Amino acid sequence: MRVFQVPPFFAAILLSALCMGLIGALVVLPIACIQWTWNAFIVSFSQLPHINVWQACLLYLAVAAVLYLTGVVQIEIEATKAE
Numbered sequence: 001m002r003v004f005q006v007p008p009f010f011a012a013i014l015l016s017a018l019c020m021g022l023i024g025a026l027v028v029l030p031i032a033c034i035q036w037t038w039n040a041f042i043v044s045f046s047q048l049p050h051i052n053v054w055q056a057c058l059l060y061l062a063v064a065a066v067l068y069l070t071g072v073v074q075i076e077i078e079a080t081k082a083e
Helices: 008-045 054-072
Strands: none
Touching: 008 054
16 A cells, blocks of 8 residues: 655645645535426426526525524524634
8 A cells, every 4th residue: 555645735725725625525516406396397297487596506505494484404603703
């Protein structure tokens, strides 16, 4: 097994890029799935038109807001004073 020595600054940049890519995938994939599902199934069952990426994004945000407002998802931010 080979061991590669990676400078700390390069490792931090690489880890940051991987984390941003993961967060981006967690946002982009549901939006793409919403758009594909809507255009594939909803349009064929009703007279509603196709949606684009921005409309799928708004639908994603609307569902997230409804889940938050109904209490299904709770977000707590706790701050403490540093001494």
